[in-house]
Amino acid sequence: MVFHTPRGIGLVATALCCLSTAAAAHGIKTPADQAVTASFDIVETRIVSDHGHAVFSTRVRADAGKATPQATGKFEGSEVYAYVWPTSLDSADVGFEKDQGIVALAVTFHPDFDDAARGEKNRDRWHSHWVVLNEDKACPGGLKVKDIPEGTKPRLPETWPGAPILIDSPDYRTDLKADLVEVHIPLEKIGAIATASFDGVTAGLRINANLHAPLLCITNIHKVASGNLSLPGKVVPAK
Incomplete structure (x- = not known):
């Protein structure tokens, strides 16, 4: 898979071809x-398993979560x-129909709308x-969140927020502090993660x-952590 970006920016794989990545206990x-x-x-x-949770983490150079979109x-x-x-x-591992596309966990900020489950607020x-x-x-980036065609009734998670796309809004603990973004997911909710591979993207x-x-x-x-979206990361137990 290659992310395509607008003309003048080029392919992400090309832009990042000179990055050297290294395995860090099966992280990236x-x-x-x-x-x-x-x-x-x-x-x-x-991604590590720790005390019954899968902990997804991304470390950035500085100021995790400081940059946010301007409200319109x-x-x-x-x-x-x-x-x-x-x-x-x-996709069936997280409550959708099978074989629907690339399953990703995303930590997002969008000041102009709410997409929490059951009508709750999360835009702030x-x-x-x-x-x-x-x-x-x-x-422009070559990928979309998959649309739900009008008139269809696919399998959806209980915490689907009602948008006509394949998105789920579970209430997982999400922390951003200093240079670190973390999400804690109970392993009982996502047992298949133990054998999964992964990558990291900011977008x-x-x-x-x-x-x-x-x-x-x-x-x-x-940025793509691996440089080419090859999903080289492996889930391991926390030390």
Whole structure:
């Protein structure tokens, strides 16, 4: 899989081809890149099992969560900033139909709308989602959160927020502090993670200004931990 970015920026794989990555207890270590905003400059990505939880973590050069989108006052055309862990999980592992696309955990901030479960509010804080990604050339970043076609009734998680895309809004503990982003997920909720592989991405997304499919596109890739989205990370027990 290669992320495609707008003309003038080039392929992410090309832009990152000179990054050397190293395994760190089956996590992914990546050299800092001063050309990337510090809060999106991934230097280490890990998933560990610890006391009954899978702990997803991304360490950046500095200021995790400091950069947030500017509010526009409108849903359509609004921006989303995200720390993302693409995985080898199947979509059925997180409550959707099987074989729907790339399953990713995402920590997001979007000041113009709420997408918490059961109508709760979350636009004023960083929070976590499961999303299913598909390729779509209509998106500047080459990927979208998969749309739900009108009139269909696919299998959806109980905490699906009601948007016509494959997104889930479970209330997982999500922490951003100093240079670290962490999400704690009970292993009973995601037992398949034990044998999964993963990667790390920082990205910007945007709601379609016309509210048509694709509704939510990846528009900008800041950094890919592996440099090529090869999912080299492996889940290991915490030391």
